[in-house]
Amino acid sequence: MPVQNADIAAVLEEIADLLEIQGANPFRIRAYRNAARSVGEYGRSFSSMTEAGEEIPHLPGIGEDLAAKIRDIATTGKCHLLDELRRQLPPAITELLHLPGLGPKRVSALWHALDVQTLEQLHRAALDGRIRELPGFGEKTEAKILQAVEARMGTERRFRLAVAGQYAEALTAYLKKSAAARRVEVAGSFRRMRETVGDLDVLVTAGQGSDVMERLRAYEDVAEVLSIGPTRASVMLRSGLQVDVRLVDEASYGSALCYFTGSKAHNIHIRRIAQERGLKINEYGVFRDSRRIAGETEESVYRTVGLPFIAPELREDRGEIEAARAGALPKLVELSDLKGDLHVHSVATDGRGTLREMADAAQAAGLKYIAITEHSRRLTMAKGLDAARLLRQCDEIDELNGELKGITLLKGIEVDILDDGKLDLPDSALAKLDVVIGAVHSAFDLSRTRQTERILRAMDNRYFGILAHPTGRLIDRRAPYDVDMARIIRHAKERGCALEVNAHPERLDLLDTQCKAAKEAGVLVSINSDAHSTLDFANLRFGVGQARRGWIEAKDVLNAQLLAQLTRFLAKLRA
DNA sequence: GCCGTTTTCGGCCCGACTGTTTTCAGTCG
DSSP states (O other), X not given: OOOOHHHHHHHHHHHHHXXXXXXXXXXXXXXXXXXXXXXXXXXXXXXHHHHTTOOOOOOTTOOHHHHHHHXXXXXXXXXXXXHHHHHHSOGGGHHHHTSTXXXXXXXXXXXXXXXXXSHHHHHHHHHTTOGGGSTTOOHHHHHHHHHHHHHHHTOOOOEEHHHHHHHHHHHHHHHHTSTTXXXXXEOHHHHTTOSEESEEEEEEEEOTTOOHHHHHHTOTXXXXXXXXXXXXXXXXXXXXXXXXXXXXOGGGHHHHHHHHHOOHHHHHHHHHHHHHTTOEEETTEEEETTEEEEOSSHHHHHHHTTOOOOOGGGTTTSSHHHHHHTTOOOOBOOGGGOOEEEEEOOTTTTOSSOHHHHHHHHHHTTOSEEEEEEEBTTOGGGTOBOHHHHHHHHXXXXXXXXXXXXXXEEEEEEEEBOTTSOBSSOHHHHTTOSEEEEEOXXXXXXXXXXXXXXXXXXXXXXXXXXXSSTTOOBTTTBOOOOOOHHHHHHHHHHHTOEEEEEOOTTTOBSXXXXXXXXXXXXXXXXXXXXXXXXGGGGGHHHHHHHHHHTTOBGGGBGGGSOHXXXXXXXXXXXX
């Protein structure tokens, strides 16, 4: 089993945790955490690179020392420093560090004074009332720790973007009803369109003597008030979703929005640039000495550090600041750029809308064409189509196209990629279609090599147009299957086919970093809803968000093309 | 551990809230 980038990142994270408990230099700890993030997000496999004798590429924040450690971990899966730290500290202690309310100092104190090394021991110590006896701890702290341990034992979770969106919408509508509230904006990872969010960060501006915080406390969905002050509050909703609310003046709105939108890494980078220019950025504004020089809008904040506005989806410190400085920010794709949707199901298989209903809904969503792409015969549970039924559907589509105005249905299929890389329908059937999407729906546990080869072989079919949900993951439910995505992207480039960004909130597949890799390789993506009902076209916005996080522009998107262009693209594939 | 219009040492983003204190450390975002 080769060492994945995620494995290397996990080693670096564990080192950071253990160093933190040891009380090491906080900047050294940050260096390990930054490196873990860079490695985890990097598009190519470090172990493949070292195996091929390549040097570790130069990445910001990774110097000689870390590069050497990464090389070691990539080749051996081990790291001397981690082994050493594990000898000095109880290894399970890192899970204590991840409990809310416990930081390195307290974890260290609990360990040294009470020999607490595990969640279970911490639970016992809290129940026994031993924690309150420690200097610096008290009854309330002990109670919070007990609660945190029990919450962790019941496993806490992140919320899918679309789910968090429902809570966000209800809460913001409620807060807006406050007479004093002017603006109510959800910032944080929600605004950055991350696929999951851990909490909601809500920014509010309000007039003097506002009742916003009291109103928040009285919200019927609040299960617990975690902390509340005049300008800042945290509450837990009944769903388990935490909400942090921040109240600021209108004049600070832009800087507060920047601060609250993050990401943390992006903010730190921006503040460092400000510092070099003799400026200080906080949530209240941009300051030269004690004089505020900007802050009312986000644009004004970026301007003080010599940068243009950077879209929230890009704010991950993945090169967007350098790109902004060079005037090379992407002009990100927008929902309105989409002209069609190339992955749609109907009642013929496992969808819930008729062809006409789906066409009407797509048109209402502003689309000019959709491809009907049912499952193929192998997916019996979904009533997958065989060649004969597929041909009958083609006739239906022809007939319906004669009646429809302003929208065109394309004939397609979401054909299963069989274990050996063959497609689930004969070429003679595929040849009759406008667009063929290939998808893996079985044998998720093949080895990396076999899974990758399987997909590459499928792409070699002359009719293959788009690889559906390329990693197969279901957020929080199913891990991605093990494939070499860099190879798949290269192969897609050679073959001229496209990769899907599946917009279903549970899929969001390609991942953001893979979108960027595809773009850099010159491979088009297709942002598709995978609609199974007329309501599902609304999910396209999540796919667009994911693509924007991956620096995708309209010119990188297959279904941002007009129908005539698309037709030429598909014809060229088969030539 | 990284990094350099302050360049090989000495910095490294910034502030609110809580609880345990009696002026502040710890944690969080």
